[in-house]
Amino acid sequence: MAAAPTRAEALSLFRSLLRTARQFSDYNIREYTRRRAADAFRENRALGDAAAAAAVFADGKKQLEVAKRQAVVYSLYAPKAKSIMEMKLQ
Amino acid sequence: MAAAALRPAILRRIRLSPSPAAAAGAAAASQPHALARWLARPMSSHDAHLTRDEVVDRLLDVLKCHPKVDPSKVSPEAHFEKDLGLDSLDTVEVVMAIEEEFKLEIPDQEADKIDSLPLAIEYVANHPMAA
Numbered sequence: 001m002a003a004a005p006t007r008a009e010a011l012s013l014f015r016s017l018l019r020t021a022r023q024f025s026d027y028n029i030r031e032y033t034r035r036r037a038a039d040a041f042r043e044n045r046a047l048g049d050a051a052a053a054a055a056v057f058a059d060g061k062k063q064l065e066v067a068k069r070q071a072v073v074y075s076l077y078a079p080k081a082k083s084i085m086e087m088k089l090q
Numbered sequence: 091m092a093a094a095a096l097r098p099a100i101l102r103r104i105r106l107s108p109s110p111a112a113a114a115g116a117a118a119a120s121q122p123h124a125l126a127r128w129l130a131r132p133m134s135s136h137d138a139h140l141t142r143d144e145v146v147d148r149l150l151d152v153l154k155c156h157p158k159v160d161p162s163k164v165s166p167e168a169h170f171e172k173d174l175g176l177d178s179l180d181t182v183e184v185v186m187a188i189e190e191e192f193k194l195e196i197p198d199q200e201a202d203k204i205d206s207l208p209l210a211i212e213y214v215a216n217h218p219m220a221a
Contacts, residue, residue, distance in 0.1 A: 011182055012198055018186050041179050 027083035
């Protein structure tokens with residue numbers, strides 16, 4: 001069984017997920033990915049069980065790969081109009 | 091000799107421009123503050139650098155806009171975890187928000203060290219690409 005990830009490893013994965021989330025051109029997907037990463041890390045922050053923490057960490061790494069791939073795919077289909085949420089309202 | 095006769099003609103055609111460093115140094119010396127700026131960030135074409143006050147103001151705004159931060163507690167001396175009650179995950183999010191605000195890419199090793207406003211101000215104010 002893999003060892004539990006260290007605090008630095010977990011924070012590094014979180015940062016990588018947020019960085020990847022930022023690359024989505026679609027506001028909704030960008031915000032969802034960011035929110036999903038933050039929620040998942042909060043939900044699992046207190047996992048005491050080393051095996052469970054390792055499993056969750058491995059899943060997070062898999063999700064990071066998915067997000068990276070999807071960011072590339074979605075960049076080919078970038079929305080033509082911005083979301084109203086992105087516009088600076090006067 | 092033909093070569094000797096050609097020499098002045100050739101030399102007249104070839105004009106060496108002064109090296110960029112020497113030119114920049116000379117230009118900087120003519121203005122008192124420019125020299126300090128040039129020495130701090132040589133070869134930079136980016137003259138309109140952010141002032142420290144501007145950096146502080148914008149950083150305070152970033153912090154105040156964060157959903158978990160109580161805007162009344164934000165001060166230029168605040169520590170993210172001790173004073174603002176953020177956890178390590180929030181700190182990562184705040185540092186990402188700072189990156190976005192100043193259009194920076196902070197490497198992980200640097201980002202890990204930023205855990206308070208004084209450190210963030212220091213980092214952004216000294217960053218040549220901060221915009």
